[in-house]
Amino acid sequence: MARILIVEDDRLLNEGLSYALGNENYDIVSSFSSAEGLIAFRSHDVHLIILDINLPDRSGIELCKEIRQVSDVPILFLTAKDTEQDMIEGFESGADDYMAKPFSMAVLSQRLKAILRRGGGEDNPQLFSDKDLTVHYDKMKVYKHNQEVKLTTTEFKLLSILTRNNKMVMTRQMILEKLWDLDGIFVDENTLSVNIKRLRHKIEDDPKQNVYIKTVFGIGYTWGSEG
Structure with missing residues (x-):
């Protein structure tokens, strides 16, 4: 919106x-x-x-x-x-x-x-906001409580995939394929799990609550907050 x-x-x-x-x-x-x-x-x-x-x-x-x-x-x-x-x-x-x-x-x-x-404000938005988290896709920057959150390239691309598809449940295979398309670098299941865990620690107030990144057991992940 x-x-x-x-x-x-x-x-x-x-x-x-x-x-x-x-x-x-x-x-x-x-x-x-x-x-x-x-x-x-x-x-x-x-x-x-x-x-x-x-x-x-x-x-x-x-x-x-x-x-x-x-x-x-x-x-x-x-x-x-x-x-x-x-x-x-x-x-x-x-x-x-x-x-x-x-x-x-x-x-x-x-x-x-x-x-x-x-300006890309509707069809190709360059900014995503949810609660106190803001993602600037074009600048590859993320802010939490108005403070910049430092992410690795893979973490940022993973966050971009989840937020740009925030109304969908993304299977692990879908995420892996999108990461492959973006990077041209192979990312395996274990690496995905590690990056999800690291990303949660950086953007969640309490990584155990998982307000933003929800696990859909047996399937994959979805963006859980609605703002």
């Missing part, structure tokens, strides 16, 4: 957007000022930001520039500032798209889908 951060000081509009996009199965994080938006961005792994320019504390343009220093998350300006120069300034600050108010909710929805497709 893609997570969208809405930074909009008009509470009625913010709430209306949150309701409408929530009904389209997006996970919504709302904020009402630039400061709140920055805190929300730093606290959540968001896939797209809807950003107003006229915010009460400082311009959305400045917030966009600050976010662009550390992230390439897609940003769509949704604003009443609709002159050609306003749009140029928005794009120069790092925006991916620009819509003027008043707007069509149907058109906004389609634009969001297009942005997420281009």
Whole structure:
């Protein structure tokens, strides 16, 4: 599920957007000022930001520039500032798209889908979040409680297989075949068991509870948490 951060000081509009996009199965994080938006961005792994320019504390343009220093998350300006120069300034600050108010909710929805497709946010997501665990597939990094977890290459690929197929039970043979396809290096049953054990110790709060990686006895493993 893609997570969208809405930074909009008009509470009625913010709430209306949150309701409408929530009904389209997006996970919504709302904020009402630039400061709140920055805190929300730093606290959540968001896939797209809807950003107003006229915010009460400082311009959305400045917030966009600050976010662009550390992230390439897609940003769509949704604003009443609709002159050609306003749009140029928005794009120069790092925006991916620009819509003027008043707007069509149907058109906004389609634009969001297009942005997420281009960025891999729907069909080929580059980020997976569950509870306090976040996996960045493109950067090959994993964070637990906002602290980076150091994984070996095989451990990371194993985690990627399980999280990318989190609605499935993966047989041991399926996992071994995928590891073979990714690595070109032979991984046997014993090596798989060892890597599962090591991975659990690194990502589980209590490896004996196995909240994330569940064993399906006699078959294989499945990603057990639902967020």
